[in-house]
Amino acid sequence: MAFLFRRWRHKLFFNVIVRFVVGLLFIYFYCEYLIYYVTQVQCEWPALKKEYAQDVTPVYAMVLADTHLLGSRNGHWFDKWRREWQMHRAFQTAMTLHGPEAVFVLGDLFDEGKWCPEKEFNEYVDRFHKLFRVPEGTAMYTVVGNHDIGFHYRITPHLAYRFESKLSAPPVRLVTIKDNHFVLINSMAMEGDGCSLCSRAINEIERIEDILKCSSGSTLCKGNVVLKKYSRPIIMQHYPLYRESDSICTEPDAAPLPDRNSLFEERWDCLSRESTEYLVERLRPRSAFGGHTHHSCVVRHSFVPTADHKIEFTEYTVPSFSWRNRLDPKYYLLTITPEEVRVSKCGLPRECTLQATAVVMLLALLIYLRVYYNRTKNYNQKHLFGKKV
Structure with a gap:
């Protein structure tokens, strides 16, 4: 059981890291590419x-x-x-x-x-x-x-x-x-x-x-x-x-x-x-x-x-x-x-818009990862031990 628990913790940590990296890449892509489309598509x-x-x-x-x-x-x-x-x-x-x-x-x-x-x-x-x-x-x-x-x-x-x-x-x-x-x-x-x-x-x-x-x-x-x-x-x-x-x-x-x-x-x-x-x-x-x-x-x-x-x-x-x-x-x-x-x-x-967008998206990413970690942790603990520990 201890082995399964350690394995599950490593898998959860890996999943969090992967989501964090993917989130950072999306923030970069949005702030360096997509935001120019979002702004200029409004001009006709x-x-x-x-x-x-x-x-x-x-x-x-x-x-x-x-x-x-x-x-x-x-x-x-x-x-x-x-x-x-x-x-x-x-x-x-x-x-x-x-x-x-x-x-x-x-x-x-x-x-x-x-x-x-x-x-x-x-x-x-x-x-x-x-x-x-x-x-x-x-x-x-x-x-x-x-x-x-x-x-x-x-x-x-x-x-x-x-x-x-x-x-x-x-x-x-x-x-x-x-x-x-x-x-x-x-x-x-x-x-x-x-x-x-x-x-x-x-x-x-x-x-x-x-x-x-x-x-x-x-x-x-x-x-x-x-x-x-x-x-x-x-x-x-x-x-x-x-x-x-x-x-x-x-x-x-x-x-x-x-x-x-x-x-x-x-x-x-x-x-x-x-x-x-x-x-x-x-x-x-x-x-x-x-x-x-x-x-x-x-x-x-x-x-x-x-x-x-x-x-x-x-x-x-x-x-x-x-x-x-x-x-x-x-x-x-x-x-x-x-x-x-x-x-x-x-x-x-605006330059401040680019910076504020990056900060807000980064905070949203951290909140999402925190919620994901807690929910996944509680769910797996219930299944591994039959109760919350």
């Missing part, structure tokens, strides 16, 4: 307000900003690994759940792009493509940010060229998807001081302006390049357009107070007033997207260049996609037709 593509003919198919695009991949200078290696793993899981989950046709990344891909030597920059680019890998059929477009090549005053031709060549990101680029036109702009090239980078950007903007005029049937058209179908473009860049501060931002994930009321410095926190007016008057956008502040903001602009002409559009500042920059990273899903731009903001799990 925004619905269009109008009904369209069958030949009009919307573009489904994803917009994120400020990934700030760490280099060799800032941050601990564990923090670097942890944040990159989180962004990779979140992004790949979004690709699986939503399957966008296009992904726009609005600058500051790298945290130390303006400092790193050539070899490190190439490794940066490879890491970015591995972490933010898109499936076949999805196009990715990147816009340069100040952390990628530096603010205007410290950009060298080499820094600008290597980002442009490695990530296909010229100072200004016109992208057309299903008759929807996107103008991708290097914000630091909008300084307006006549530098070579700025001159390239201005020349391209004026060329795109003429293409849009020709496509709209304007009598002011000078060239002969015409788009298949005209629609007002969508601006994609790193900086927000000019605004005095974030005090006009009312979203729950806007900049916290009192920082929200801090005045912006032109060409540092946002585009200058002159560059903003220039872009709006030249391109007449129907919407604009930027990043840089790491916080959310929705601004409804109304420009009146002349007494009989008004340009109205909505600008969205996209929160950072990195847990290093905010506790609740976000990204946008866009449903776009030549007449509509519909926006949904998607949240990722």
